[in-house]
Amino acid sequence: MADQPTPTDAGGTGTAGGSAQSNRSRSGGHVPRLVGIWAAISLVGDLLFWFLAGPHIPPGTMTSAAGGAQFDFNVLFIIAVPVVVAVWVYMGYALFTWRASRVPGGPEVRRQFQRGHTGVQAWFIGTTTVIVMGLFIFGTAELIIPAGAGGGEGPNPIWTPTSGTVLPVQVIAQQWKFSYRYPTFGGFETDQLYLPDNTTIAFHVTSLDVIHDFWAYQLGVKADANPQQDNVAYTTTSQLGSFTVRCDELCGLWHGSMFNYGKVVSKTAFEQWASRTEAALAANTKNLPAFSWTYVPDANGADGSYYPDNVDPYSKVETYGAQKVTFK
Amino acid sequence: MTVTDTVPSGGAAQVVRRRPAWLEQNLLTAAVGAVGGYLFGHWVGNMIAGGYININGASGQNDIAVCLGLGIAVFGWLLGIGALNYPLAKIIGLDPAQEMPRESWTRYLKFSTDHKVVGIQYLFSVFLFLFTAGLLAMAIRSELLSPTSHLFGPGTYIAVVGEHGTMMMMMASSLVVGPLGNYLVPLMIGSRRTAFPRIEATSLWLFTAGYLVILTALPLGGFPTGWTGYAPLQTEAGAGMDAYLAGFAVIGLGMILAGFNLIATIIHYRAPGMTWSRLPIFVWSILATSALLTLATPTLVAAGLFGILDRTAQTAFYVTERGGSSFLWQNLFWFFGHPEVYIMALPGFGIVGEMLPVFTRRPLFGYRVAAAGMFGVALLSFFVWQHHLFQSGINPDMRPLFMLTTELISIPTGFIYLVTLGTLWKAKIRFEVPMLFALGMLFNFLIGGVTGVFLSDVPVNVTVHGSFFVMAHFHYTIMGGLVFAFFGAIYYWTPKITGRMLDRRLGKIHFWTMFLFFNMTFFPLFIVGILGQPRRVFEYAPNLQVWNDVSSIGAFLLGASFLIFVANFVWTIIIEPRKAPDNPWDSYGLEWQTATPVPFYNFERIPVILNDPYHYNEPEAQPVADIVLTGEPRPAAAVSAGPVDPADRGLSEGDGSE
Numbered sequence: 001m002a003d004q005p006t007p008t009d010a011g012g013t014g015t016a017g018g019s020a021q022s023n024r025s026r027s028g029g030h031v032p033r034l035v036g037i038w039a040a041i042s043l044v045g046d047l048l049f050w051f052l053a054g055p056h057i058p059p060g061t062m063t064s065a066a067g068g069a070q071f072d073f074n075v076l077f078i079i080a081v082p083v084v085v086a087v088w089v090y091m092g093y094a095l096f097t098w099r100a101s102r103v104p105g106g107p108e109v110r111r112q113f114q115r116g117h118t119g120v121q122a123w124f125i126g127t128t129t130v131i132v133m134g135l136f137i138f139g140t141a142e143l144i145i146p147a148g149a150g151g152g153e154g155p156n157p158i159w160t161p162t163s164g165t166v167l168p169v170q171v172i173a174q175q176w177k178f179s180y181r182y183p184t185f186g187g188f189e190t191d192q193l194y195l196p197d198n199t200t201i202a203f204h205v206t207s208l209d210v211i212h213d214f215w216a217y218q219l220g221v222k223a224d225a226n227p228q229q230d231n232v233a234y235t236t237t238s239q240l241g242s243f244t245v246r247c248d249e250l251c252g253l254w255h256g257s258m259f260n261y262g263k264v265v266s267k268t269a270f271e272q273w274a275s276r277t278e279a280a281l282a283a284n285t286k287n288l289p290a291f292s293w294t295y296v297p298d299a300n301g302a303d304g305s306y307y308p309d310n311v312d313p314y315s316k317v318e319t320y321g322a323q324k325v326t327f328k
Numbered sequence: 329m330t331v332t333d334t335v336p337s338g339g340a341a342q343v344v345r346r347r348p349a350w351l352e353q354n355l356l357t358a359a360v361g362a363v364g365g366y367l368f369g370h371w372v373g374n375m376i377a378g379g380y381i382n383i384n385g386a387s388g389q390n391d392i393a394v395c396l397g398l399g400i401a402v403f404g405w406l407l408g409i410g411a412l413n414y415p416l417a418k419i420i421g422l423d424p425a426q427e428m429p430r431e432s433w434t435r436y437l438k439f440s441t442d443h444k445v446v447g448i449q450y451l452f453s454v455f456l457f458l459f460t461a462g463l464l465a466m467a468i469r470s471e472l473l474s475p476t477s478h479l480f481g482p483g484t485y486i487a488v489v490g491e492h493g494t495m496m497m498m499m500a501s502s503l504v505v506g507p508l509g510n511y512l513v514p515l516m517i518g519s520r521r522t523a524f525p526r527i528e529a530t531s532l533w534l535f536t537a538g539y540l541v542i543l544t545a546l547p548l549g550g551f552p553t554g555w556t557g558y559a560p561l562q563t564e565a566g567a568g569m570d571a572y573l574a575g576f577a578v579i580g581l582g583m584i585l586a587g588f589n590l591i592a593t594i595i596h597y598r599a600p601g602m603t604w605s606r607l608p609i610f611v612w613s614i615l616a617t618s619a620l621l622t623l624a625t626p627t628l629v630a631a632g633l634f635g636i637l638d639r640t641a642q643t644a645f646y647v648t649e650r651g652g653s654s655f656l657w658q659n660l661f662w663f664f665g666h667p668e669v670y671i672m673a674l675p676g677f678g679i680v681g682e683m684l685p686v687f688t689r690r691p692l693f694g695y696r697v698a699a700a701g702m703f704g705v706a707l708l709s710f711f712v713w714q715h716h717l718f719q720s721g722i723n724p725d726m727r728p729l730f731m732l733t734t735e736l737i738s739i740p741t742g743f744i745y746l747v748t749l750g751t752l753w754k755a756k757i758r759f760e761v762p763m764l765f766a767l768g769m770l771f772n773f774l775i776g777g778v779t780g781v782f783l784s785d786v787p788v789n790v791t792v793h794g795s796f797f798v799m800a801h802f803h804y805t806i807m808g809g810l811v812f813a814f815f816g817a818i819y820y821w822t823p824k825i826t827g828r829m830l831d832r833r834l835g836k837i838h839f840w841t842m843f844l845f846f847n848m849t850f851f852p853l854f855i856v857g858i859l860g861q862p863r864r865v866f867e868y869a870p871n872l873q874v875w876n877d878v879s880s881i882g883a884f885l886l887g888a889s890f891l892i893f894v895a896n897f898v899w900t901i902i903i904e905p906r907k908a909p910d911n912p913w914d915s916y917g918l919e920w921q922t923a924t925p926v927p928f929y930n931f932e933r934i935p936v937i938l939n940d941p942y943h944y945n946e947p948e949a950q951p952v953a954d955i956v957l958t959g960e961p962r963p964a965a966a967v968s969a970g971p972v973d974p975a976d977r978g979l980s981e982g983d984g985s986e
Contacts, residue, residue: 098755
């Protein structure tokens with residue numbers, strides 16, 4: 001072995017607090033030095049992050065939910081930097097300062113720090129507890145005040161937006177596509193997702209077969225699409241532009257290509273688009289099932305009550321036993 | 329059954345039979361049993377449910393036949409290896425055969441109740457798991473080299489993803505408990521055996537059976553759900569899903585048995601003087617892990633059986649339109665799944681805590697806090713599972729509570745850093761290979777832990793949930809944490825287990841390449857995650873290709889770094905053995921105070937424990953036990969090893985030799 005222990009290794013320096021400590025301060029000046037290095041690096045890191053990276057952190061500021069997620073991420077990062085830097089600086093310092101080749105005798109640690117120290121331990125536990133409780137209070141406030149922060153809140157949200165006008169949009173997920181119904185415009189269904197600017201949107205997410213997840217990335221909205229469940233997520237748009245919708249829960253073969261795009265347009269453009277589409281799709285809408293917050297799938301997945309019997313060859317066909325599937 | 333039932337009464341008068349070698353059961357008979365069992369089960373399934381089509385019509389295969397085939401194959405595997413000889417003999421009233429243990433290497437291919445043999449069998453089994461699933465990981469990274477051109481079809485790709493995830497999770501749940509827990513715990517607590525050697529051995533053979541079962545998922549067409557197996561996709565999936573459900577149930581049974589045996593061993597088989605406050609921190613971590621294995625895993629087994637019933641017997645546990653609930657699987661799965669995460673973290677803490685004092689030459693700082701922290705983590709881990717379901721719409725009003733519990737669990741988890749930072753203070757640090765791996769673990773786990781706090785914050789979770797950010801996070805904790813600690817442990821304890829020394833220089837090259845390329849593989853995935861790439865997709869936005877390619881190249885190089893380890897292992901352990909010193913790290917641990925290689929009976933005499941194994945830098949302290957065979961001479965170690973007291977031996981009936 002490269003560094004066999006010296007005879008003094010096991011013996012140490014004799015009694016605790018012996019000659020090794022007599023000619024230096026209590027901590028050997030290590031603590032002030034460590035705190036100085038830590039504070040400097042943490043401060044620089046935090047400032048650089050907050051001003052250079054912070055404004056560009058996804059998902060951006062296209063909606064209230066996105067802005068909230070970005071703000072939360074940045075705050076957590078600001079707290080994380082000093083924590084990570086503390087551990088790294090300490091470990092780097094310790095590994096350099098107390099590596100075996102620089103410690104001729106045994107370890108110079110004083111007796112009362114050898115096996116633990118109530119003060120140090122209480123300080124560590126206290127500090128982490130304060131950080132954690134602070135994060136909890138912060139996270140809860142950030143969840144409740146913006147009405148669920150863009151996450152799926154189930155069928156009966158307890159945190160609802162204060163805004164008087166809310167545009168409901170139903171998101172219907174099925175293998176492997178998203179489509180959208182606008183109940184306030186006659187319930188037409190389309191695979192185009194248009195949203196008005198400066199408006200609070202209530203996404204009602206549901207599925208016709210397996211579990212999917214509606215992730216409107218730039219909107220900061222994410223909600224699972226469960227069969228026979230209405231999962232509501234709120235956000236308020238604040239910028240024009242297009243956004244990506246991806247399925248974020250593994251839903252089978254073509255999960256990887258289950259995505260489309262949406263647009264936030266001005267209120268007047270939205271009204272025009274919605275009225276035009278409602279008229280253009282009127283014939284189709286008549287064939288759709290009556291608008292409902294959930295639809296019952298059947299044994300064939302996305303079939304069930306959604307497609308009316310007269311247009312769907314699979315309706316009422318169950319595949320129990322050896323029964324053959326017959327096509328009309 | 330009590331422990332004393334298994335101790336032979338009149339040892340000398342007992343006739344020990346030995347079958348001729350060609351009649352002994354081994355891997356070959358087990359394989360015959362498994363294949364025969366599968367064919368038989370498949371035949372029975374077709375007899376009782378011929379012409380049956382899957383309830384939800386997708387697989388086109390007879391799931392009853394497949395499930396029966398897999399179940400009876402596992403039974404045949406256990407029968408073939410001889411795991412059932414004892415209980416079957418008892419049932420039909422025969423005196424169970426007493427088997428002489430063999431000294432030949434062939435004992436590693438047989439059912440053995442020696443915890444050291446089981447440990448080594450476990451070691452090779454986890455390597456088999458690790459390297460199989462590692463190859464699948466490189467297949468995934470190959471596919472993701474390009475956002476749009478494809479190596480695999482989408483079906484093959486999700487089959488590979490699911491297989492990789494499931495195998496790795498199965499492997500990681502036993503990675504430390506299996507090989508090192510079984511091998512080292514009796515040595516560390518001064519025992520000659522574990523409490524239930526046959527149960528211990530059966531857990532190993534269930535673990536290997538689980539490997540074979542989950543491997544059959546590929547020829548059966550794979551399963552489309554990933555390792556989380558969400559229903560209703562699970563219910564409508566093809567026959568590969570049966571292998572997933574059966575495989576997890578089988579592995580789960582093995583985990584329960586392994587944990588149960590180790591709990592009983594640690595509580596009841598400690599040597600005199602091995603008080604709770606002298607218990608090595610590694611044993612504490614195994615105890616906490618075993619508690620999780622025993623308490624959390626039954627949920628997984630039950631959930632898997634519900635899934636099998638849904639797919640075969642037309643029950644509707646997870647079928648919403650028939651009155652079941654797809655939320656039920658999510659709840660049951662994560663109620664197991666989150667303790668599972670700590671099953672994969674705590675042993676790593678134990679390994680690091682065990683190695684730090686040895687390589688810093690001073691006692692562990694905050695021993696009690698560390699032990700208490702592990703149990704704090706274990707307890708809290710049962711109260712955090714719904715943080716996987718923040719966006720699911722289940723109990724949305726519970727999100728603040730689960731945010732709180734999730735953030736609280738970082739307090740006891742952080743104790744490992746308190747212990748580390750305290751132990752490094754004014755120490756004498758030696759950078760041996762195991763210490764490098766321990767430090768690497770601490771580096772990686774910090775990133776994994778801090779990003780976990782990001783995930784626990786619900787507003788941030790809206791963006792990062794289900795993205796590559798999560799994927800990077802748990803690879804940092806499991807691969808960067810547990811697997812790094814595991815390799816540190818391999819370098820640390822190989823001299824004890826094999827009596828041979830792994831090459832130090834190759835070990836350092838292995839560490840640095842693994843550390844570098846691990847970070848190169850997984851750090852970019854945080855970035856692609858937050859930039860919007862969902863998990864388990866085969867197509868992604870073109871602007872993410874650079875980071876994906878960095879990750880893929882890192883993954884191939886990471887795979888190559890494992891080859892350095894394999895070369896080192898094969899060369900210095902098998903081809904050109906290098907004899908290790910008896911106690912190469914000058915550890916005070918009890919496991920180093922017995923002969924190397926460890927004799928069949930572990931300790932010539934049950935030691936009396938005088939101190940904990942961390943009394944470095946305490947010159948006036950007692951030695952760890954009244955036997956000190958290795959390391960520097962200790963003044964109080966004058967007690968000579970006396971003759972073996974038969975009453976002390978406590979060997980199982982399978983151990984007739986001296």
